[in-house]
Amino acid sequence: MIDYAIIGAGIGGCSAAALLKAAGEEVVLIEKEPYVGGCASTFTHKKHRYNTGATTICGYRDGGAVKSLFDRAGVIPELIPVDPAMVVIHKNKTIRRFRDVELFLEEIDRAYSHPKHRMFWELVRSVSETFYETKGYYYSNRSLWDKILSLKSHAPLLRKFWPYLHANAQSFIENIYGELSAEYLDFLNAQVLIVTQTTLKECNFLTAALALGYTFDANHYAMGGMGRVCESLISNLPDVRLGHEVHSIHKIKDGFHINTSRGSLQARSLIMGTSHFESSRWFDEEAIKGYYRRYQKLNNHQSAFVLYMTVASKTPFSHHYQLISDNIIPNTLSKALFVSFSDPADTHIASEGHYSVTASIHTDARWWKDISPGEYRRKKHELHTLLEQWICDTLSLPRDSIVESFAATPKTFGRYLNRTQLGGIAMSRTNILPFLPSNDTPIERFYQVGDTSYAAQGWPGVAMGAMNLMRLLNE
Numbered sequence: 001m002i003d004y005a006i007i008g009a010g011i012g013g014c015s016a017a018a019l020l021k022a023a024g025e026e027v028v029l030i031e032k033e034p035y036v037g038g039c040a041s042t043f044t045h046k047k048h049r050y051n052t053g054a055t056t057i058c059g060y061r062d063g064g065a066v067k068s069l070f071d072r073a074g075v076i077p078e079l080i081p082v083d084p085a086m087v088v089i090h091k092n093k094t095i096r097r098f099r100d101v102e103l104f105l106e107e108i109d110r111a112y113s114h115p116k117h118r119m120f121w122e123l124v125r126s127v128s129e130t131f132y133e134t135k136g137y138y139y140s141n142r143s144l145w146d147k148i149l150s151l152k153s154h155a156p157l158l159r160k161f162w163p164y165l166h167a168n169a170q171s172f173i174e175n176i177y178g179e180l181s182a183e184y185l186d187f188l189n190a191q192v193l194i195v196t197q198t199t200l201k202e203c204n205f206l207t208a209a210l211a212l213g214y215t216f217d218a219n220h221y222a223m224g225g226m227g228r229v230c231e232s233l234i235s236n237l238p239d240v241r242l243g244h245e246v247h248s249i250h251k252i253k254d255g256f257h258i259n260t261s262r263g264s265l266q267a268r269s270l271i272m273g274t275s276h277f278e279s280s281r282w283f284d285e286e287a288i289k290g291y292y293r294r295y296q297k298l299n300n301h302q303s304a305f306v307l308y309m310t311v312a313s314k315t316p317f318s319h320h321y322q323l324i325s326d327n328i329i330p331n332t333l334s335k336a337l338f339v340s341f342s343d344p345a346d347t348h349i350a351s352e353g354h355y356s357v358t359a360s361i362h363t364d365a366r367w368w369k370d371i372s373p374g375e376y377r378r379k380k381h382e383l384h385t386l387l388e389q390w391i392c393d394t395l396s397l398p399r400d401s402i403v404e405s406f407a408a409t410p411k412t413f414g415r416y417l418n419r420t421q422l423g424g425i426a427m428s429r430t431n432i433l434p435f436l437p438s439n440d441t442p443i444e445r446f447y448q449v450g451d452t453s454y455a456a457q458g459w460p461g462v463a464m465g466a467m468n469l470m471r472l473l474n475e
């Protein structure tokens, strides 16, 4: 019997596996796809490579969650710094989100002139910096007592940020600015949405400040594709079973019996790296099913529509753009499209003179299921065409430079990654800690990592969760 079986090799599963291996534990990592990374993977389609979803890594710097994870795992990923973290294009305005606040203030003043910008953006930066400097807190869900003790460990955070935790973000920002133009509000909301899966009306000011402040943190581009970063994390792991899809898991006396598409195995402890919203199906144990049921109410069905393109061009592009339109794009939840280009020197993901492009927009998973195949094809085609045109028009990309172009809907994510809800748990004012899943559970030797458990989605949030798990395991 193996000590730890980890199901799913997304950021969560790979991080937990790397940390346990570094701690000297015996681990097997099981992944249904023939490659690792999940939403942060890189796949090949007709000989062209693409990042599946995640294209940016934030927080790889000394003291940051992501670098701490890699340092503990003893791995150095191949990353290059990205500054500006993104270029926002909004109503013919271009705003470069530089890491340096002074440089960024020049950009924002030029685009939406206002005397309060300095006060606001310096506050955003200082809130983010202070937040990430605060250490020592953890979160457990094993019992009520563990939960209370772990919540107590958040006291320094609560003390520092109490007023921001209580303030509705939009009202707080309106108080600073006096009044917000609809245009500037769209700019702020577009950026809050990609990090928190909420808008300023739905989140508190601390959450908004962390989301708006992410461009002041270190941002990196993953050479060779995001999947390589996950591959590097588990490069020392002897037992990675790719192409093994878990079909069922049974609790047995001393652990868990796992049936996969290519055999079975037993493990003393089980770490699920799959989404809380989709994992119940593999269990028959009522205690485990009940555990997952408790969190179903957090499923907001938010998902993504993703456009992939290979482009032949010698024009220099920024790594990341956010295009903002006046109206919500039909069949999506957003006015904003996030577009990422590969680095011109990255000839692993795109051959010389070519770019690999991944562009994503929020949508609702329910709008893509239970519709006829004809309706599905029509909706997908319309949105694909619209987004492609938008990118070409805004970035002056000739249509005949597009070598390949195709799209993924929530249904596609369901087929490949077994999840249609993407982006983790929305960081709204009601989704607060005592009510969120942790990395341990009330079920003995049953753990959870990934973006639907503590701490949040994306590289920094999922890395923090994996390190929280190690603390709970006393490793």
Ligand SMILES: Cc1cc2nc3c(=O)[nH]c(=O)nc-3n(C[C@H](O)[C@H](O)[C@H](O)COP(=O)(O)OP(=O)(O)OC[C@H]3O[C@@H](n4cnc5c(N)ncnc54)[C@H](O)[C@@H]3O)c2cc1C
Residues within 6 Å of the ligand: 007, 008, 009, 010, 011, 012, 013, 030, 031, 032, 033, 036, 037, 038, 039, 040, 052, 053, 054, 055, 056, 057, 058, 244, 245, 246, 247, 273, 274, 275, 304, 306, 360, 416, 417, 418, 419, 422, 423, 424, 449, 450, 451, 452, 457, 458, 459, 460, 462
């Ligand atoms: C479009 C998009 C863009 C994003 N952009 C960014 C970004 O730029 N930067 C950033 O930091 N974050 C970004 N994110 C968020 C980030 O990608 C996710 O939060 C993170 O990758 C989630 O990792 P995870 O380990 O929780 O889950 P997942 O990535 O979902 O991994 C779960 C894994 O489990 C596997 N699995 C499922 N079922 C089974 C089974 N039965 N047997 C075996 N294996 C199974 C899946 O194949 C998958 O590999 C983005 C997300 C999306 C969707």
